[in-house]
Amino acid sequence: MIRAASAHAVSRPLGALLLASAAACAPLGPNFSEPDIAWLAAWQPQLYGQVSWDPQADNISQWWRRFGDPVLDDLLAQARFENPDLRIAGLRILESRALLGIATGLKYPQLQQINASGAYVSEYIDGGPSDGHRDYRTGDAAFDIQWEMDFWGRFRRGIESADAAYFASVANQRDVQVLLMAQVAILYYGYKTTLQRIDIARDNVALQERSLEITRKLFESGQESELDLQQARTQYLATLASIPDLELDLVRQRNALCALLGRAPGDLPELANVDGRLPAPGQILLREMPANLLLRRPDVRRAAWQAASQSAQVGVALTDLYPAISLFGTVGWSGNSLDSVGDVSRLVAGPALTWNIFSYGRLENNVRVQDARLQQALESFRATVFGAAREIDDAASRIDQTGARQNILDESLVSAERSLEIATRQYQEGYADFQRVLDAQAAVFSQSDLVALNRGEHVAAIIDLYTSLGGGWREVTIDDVIPPEVREQMRERTDWGDLLEAPLPLPPDGGQAP
Template sequence: QKRSFEITERLYSSGSNSELDVQQAKTQYLSTLSAIPQLEITLTQVRHALDALLGRPPGDLPELADRYGRLPNIDSAAMDSIPASLLLRRPDIRVAAWQVAAQSAQIGLAEADFYPSISLLGTIGWSGSSLNGSPDVGTLGLGPALSWNVFAYGRITNNVRVQDARLQQLIEGYQQSVLQAAREIDDAMVSIVKTDEQRQILGESVKASRRSLELANSRYREGYADFQRVLDAQRASATQDERNLVNQGSHVSAVIALYKALGGGWSDTPVEQWVPGDVRETMQQRTDWGELLTAPLPEGSASTESPPTTKASMHE
């Protein structure tokens, strides 16, 4: 657009075209130029957001020093081989599963009230007298105690029912969490595939619009077309370039959405790669973590079926 503006100025100075062409070219050029500051503001804000996520003060990002770096992508073959067990890395599914297990144990504890409770009681005492010659006396008492809520059968039964209803509620929540995760994964996969298809079409569209602009400029310089054809070609080319960039952003967003939906990527990754070495060392010095900071992620498969539950034994 800047080049077109300069050409129209020279042609106007030589008397080959009217001032209208100059003003139209100037309007088009300045309109595009005025959009750059807002884009720079957005870019700076995004960089600062990345700094905050990385735990850094606002500043330059060495990772983004290469402005022509490759955009994140995922091979379609990798999407076909994603194991369902990766869903277990999602915090929401883990929380839901542990809540079900904990509530299942509460049913066992409630049922334990149906049975008698036996406890062992003991006392130890020591007494002495201030009289000379009086011996000190020690006492020891030991015996069992039996308690049984014989007359609270109805209350205990209702409590068991309440705990079971809460368990069913949590099971439904767990199943919903798994279904929601599956939906997010499928949505992201579809977006990745479709934006990639759109990218190929837009690539051809961008080439065609740029070629059209070249022809319009050439015909205008040769006097076979008015400047309106050039303006139309510039707008069409800018529109296709913008659509292509929006598509690239949508594709990257879909890849990121899939990464998040799977709880951190589409491949099993050791814990060591998630927790930096210096952070692991600090945590180990502060608390005994055992092998939890180095052990692999738990194996298993996520499904919409109820997670395994175990009732607490009445003997516990």
């Protein structure tokens, strides 16, 4: 380490020169620019005829309103304010703002320190003119200041990195919103699908119970064999046994909704009057092309900001290879109670240079570490874009396939119901045995259950498409991010200044929900 200081007379012009140089010197390291995704400009997903374009269409930030379900609207509104994961994401925004404040503070003198001490001294002196004992008091006080000039851009890059990290935390909170809205909606409609399946199972239990009673009476009267009775009983019990599993699914879905709403497992009063009917959404309308929506997805924006933050860290690491140039100063006083020794006041000021000239292997490898992390972040950004495109195509294909399957299943159910009607009539007229009736009943139950399952899958696929397009987030205020009662707890513990009240700065790369 090399350290040098000059006299006060020399420090003034040198300090002025350093200030001018620092202002003029561009920060070291790469200037980040978002990677160009070449294939995206020409990417026009087929979307399998599920999407139409309408410049007047509503945006998809509240896509669930297209289902017209007030219960779902209420559940989603509650989830926004009570979900623990969303609160954590909001608190990370607050954390990143505080970290940005730390980085910004480094622009100013990094050392501002007051040192003060006092002592009582009792001395015994043997020999000499001061032979004997004396008591006296001493005191010292000094104010030290040191300001490392941002000559190579260390602190500017640090602020740049912290700024990008803050915007990444905002994008992350938006991404949590997107996922939360989708999770609540999928669970809610999964719950309604399960209710529908339970109703179907109970209807079939009632039908098969009637058949069982008929075969029991016929067997007891000697008109039918015990085989028909036992077959009817087997089918009835098998259908009845399916209901507990469905009711268990209902409990699991309800408890999962409770967790998303920040509640303990138990009943949800909001679901008390919910039935098994599912929405029949019409054509999906978008006012922007998927490629544009994709780049505004919160997870894509988060990946871009994380790469920008890491890019600035390369510059921070590079500055360690160069000397740190500082201005320092001390104002001090020392005194004592002895008459023979006067008080002393002092003023010390000058420049200082610190340079780790014998640590090049360590410092250069740190630059390489940061650059490797930057490349990882860039690859992560590209991977996120690829994943987003895949999710859009998968969701649209799923809508198409479940829609096509629904038509087939509906026709199949009509045929199964007709088969049951014919088999029952032929059995009553003596033209068919009871096994034909049992088979027809089993087919009706199976097809009815498949129809309900596929309807639920179709709704879930529509939700997935809106989610893959980045719909479901909105701009938030500090009140949305951290509820007032939580902020009050934090304020009681710690002095947060105005951070718990100040508006949240918005990222410059997309301030509007899609």
